[in-house]
Amino acid sequence: MTRKLGYREDGVEIRNRLGRRATERRFRLERTAFSPATDIEIRNLDACLPLFIAPTT
Numbered sequence: 077m078t079r080k081l082g083y084r085e086d087g088v089e090i091r092n093r094l095g096r097r098a099t100e101r102r103f104r105l106e107r108t109a110f111s112p113a114t115d116i117e118i119r120n121l122d123a124c125l126p127l128f129i130a131p132t133t
Contacts, residue, residue, distance in 0.1 A: 082109035 083103040091098045 078103050081105070082111075084109075
């Protein structure tokens with residue numbers, strides 16, 4: 077799915093995750109490959125805003 081969205085592989089690293097080997101694959105989306113979706117609808121945004129915006133004092 078990642079590649080279908082335009083992301084390209086940017087490297088692979090082997091990491092230690094809880095004492096076990098884990099493969100980390102990095103992907104990058106170049107600016108020229110990005111095309112914003114125009115069919116997105118956000119519902120119930122007001123209820124979520126406090127989770128993303130720091131309160132003002």
